[in-house]
Amino acid sequence: MKAPYHRHIILLVLILGQLCMAQSSKLKKANKLFLNRAYFEAATIYEDVADTKESLVKLGDCYYYNGLMVKASNTYYKALGKDTLGFSDDVNFRYAHALYGMNQIGRADSIMGILNDKPINTKNFVNRLKNGVPYNYKVAKLKSGGLPGDFGMNFFGKNVVFSSTRDAKGKLYKWNGKPYLDLFQAELTDDNTLINVEPFGKTINSRTHESNAIISKDGKTMYFSRTNDKRYEINEEKIATVKLFKSVLGEDGWSTAEELPFCSNLYSVQHPSLDEDNNRLYFSSDMPGGFGSFDIYYVTLKEDGFGDPINLGGKINTKYREQFPFYSNDDVLYFASNGHQGLGGLDIFMAEKNSVGWDTPLNLGATLNTNADDFSFAVDSNTDKGFISSNRDGTDNMYIFTREDNLRTYIVEGSVMDKNSKELLPNTLVRLFDANNKVVDSVTVGDDGRYLFRTKPNTKYLIEGFRPLYIPSTVEFSTDDSGRIELNIELILESYDDAEEIIVEKEDGYVYIELENIYFDLDKWDIKPQAANTLNILVDLMKKYPRMEVQLGAHTDSRSSFEYNLELSKNRAQSALEYIISNGIEKSRLTAIGYGKSRLLIDCGDNCTENEHAINRRCEFVIVK
Structure with a gap:
């Protein structure tokens, strides 16, 4: 009877071993996909096998990078429960923004406060912005003609240009499991409908992503972003970087796009924008030497090419993401950032040039920004109409806005x-x-x-x-x-205790004015010359600080009855108060309390020495305001 039982045990062990090997194999595959930024497929595997803190964080990252903030937040929270060590700053940053995406503002503010080493209060920040922004925005979706996943709309003469996965064929993008983007042009009607939507030809669109096109003022030069068609190993990850390309309009249409010379296989250069005079090309890049993740740069356009990339500096850029620059026709730089204080995710900011660089970026407020990612802003300052892209409804979409002057307070x-x-x-x-x-x-x-x-x-x-x-x-x-x-x-x-040597905060939490003790004759409370000299110092101090309020506390020694000492101390405190008032200090700034022998410094009973009695007999001055 024992042999079959043993065989069952052995069989169970073998099955469990195979399951463990299968789980391990799946986890290795998911980790490899994660390193290659194939987040969509990696997530489908992690969902089955993630049970450690590390694997749960990676699953949360897969969701985060695809804008699935509810799933990301819940997964990060589950990972937190695996130990008491918490997250790295980078993961905490993503966790906080996932919480913002779920409108859990208080929890997100707590995390961001720790990361920024200062309190963060998003609700107060939003309220302050209401009267601090120059414009109020009215934002609406396209009436028709747009599709989920469309983004990056920009002006193209009388038409518009944007990125879309519509009509896509071929392989899917491993980051999000969706088709690759191409550039399209279309007419935008007065009722916000896209009509006559047409893709650009093969000289522009390729088998990888094309997005974020900007057209020169004369309509003859286009700059846009294109994902590299090859992956290169960078910090153990195989990454396809993004580059900027240029195409020129000729008699036969748009020329074959050419890569700009300052791009690289080792870092991304993306999101082009031209200034009003078409003398500078602004863009975003994670090239070495920046402030953190992605920074805003510009190059000068020359007759024979391009100048060197110039970082816009620490006023604009942070250690996080600054992307999607847009330079308006009234010389204002707009960009998306999750490094400056915002409402959650990427927000749109504006900054104007000054004689030494840039003004402090201003968040455009809650009439435009949301707790999701808001990006790809473009505006015509002559008509105050423009476009913004956002995943506020769960996926990337294009929105139309009009703006009007904020009634400027x-x-x-x-x-x-x-x-x-x-x-x-x-x-x-x-x-x-x-x-x-x-x-x-x-x-x-x-x-x-x-x-x-x-x-x-x-x-x-x-x-x-x-x-x-x-x-x-x-x-x-x-x-x-x-x-x-x-x-x-x-x-x-x-x-006060930092400003004046005679003012001291003691261990009991009270702030005292340390003056020479006031002496009274036996059973008397009239102010003697010595006491007057001491009180004059207090008078001068209260005149120096006209908002200071002081409590005078008189104490006796332990001799005589409690009732007698209480009355005597009240009279002495009142006498000191009246002297101070007579020298020009308002009565409302003073209080006088007689404590009698209820607060002896030395409780020596009936065996006190004269010195101990003298220590107990005192007048204390406590600052109450």
Whole structure:
């Protein structure tokens, strides 16, 4: 009877071994596909075999890179449960943006706050933008003629050019399991319908991706992105980089596209845009020497070719992604970024040139951007009409927008921080005063330490930051009549104990003014000359800091009854208070408390020495505001 039983055990072990080998083989295949950025196929295998933190993170990445934020977020969360070590910064960044995509703003803000080493509050950020953006946008899908997956619409004379997988034949793109993109042109009717959609010919379209075309002002030169038809090993990954190509319109149509000379098989160069004078070609690249992932660059167009790529610098670029530049016909640079603070995913930003470089990029706000990826922005500043691509509905689509001037309120915003530690100071009261010293607005700042006020043109203002135990800080400013927005007026507050040597914060959490002890005659409470000299120091200090409020606490020694000492200490505290008031300090800034013998520094009972009694007899000065 034992032999069959043993055979069953052996058979079970063999089956389990084969299953384990099969699982291991599948995992190896998935990992190889992942390295080759074949995320769609890799995900289908990981879904069956991923059970470790590493494999679950890769599955989450497969979803993330294909815009499947719900699946990505849930998978990252499952991976977190495998140990207590957390994620690397890169994975945390993707996890946070997946959470933004699910509208889980609080959790996403917490992660981004850690990554940025400062509090992030997206809801407050969005509210601040409402009156800080120059335009409000009305965004709508194409009425008809567009297909899911279409993106990158741009102006092409009176027509438009865009990328699409329509009419595609042949192999699928391993990244997302969808056909390769080609460039198309079409007419856009007044009711936002695409008609007469035609692909460009074989001199432009190839068997790989073509996208993001830009046409020169004279309509005769086209620049566009094309994926390399070969893969090259870069950091153990086999990658097909993206390059920029140029085609010229002749009598026989568009010429065979030629690769631009600053492209490479080792990094991508993509998303071209021309400035208004067609003197500069802007683009995005992950070439070495940048700030991080993808940066915005430009080259100068010359009669004999192109200049060297110039990085736009740290005002524009971050360690994350800056892509899809568009230079408008009113000399404004627009681009997509997930490195500057936004609503989640890629957002559209604008930046204007100045004498030394670029202004700080401005997020275009919630009338245009969403918590998904928003990219491929283009606008005609003469008509205030344009295009944007977005996966806000779950897949890439093209949208039409019109914009109108934001009813420009003049705003001032900034942060409140400690002068010495540079830490943000939440719960600080910030007040806005007009020229007549009248309070016109106030706010208590939140954890992000930020404030924002709406103001009038051609008006002088003063901002004051007030926080208990800190010296109030003020900044004067004025608005002009051009609608310029004053940004980042920082209020720097210094605590009293940092500013004055005689002010000390003790272990009990109270802030004391350390003065020489005040002495009274036995059973008396009138102010003697020595006590007056000490109190004069306090008077001078309170005149120096007119918002300071002080509590005077009088204490007795342990002799005599509790009731007697309580009454005596009250009289002494009141006497000191009246002396200070008589020297010009408002009564509202002072409180006097007699503690009697309830707070002895030395509890020595009936055996106190005269020195110990003297230590217990004291008057303390505590700053309460």
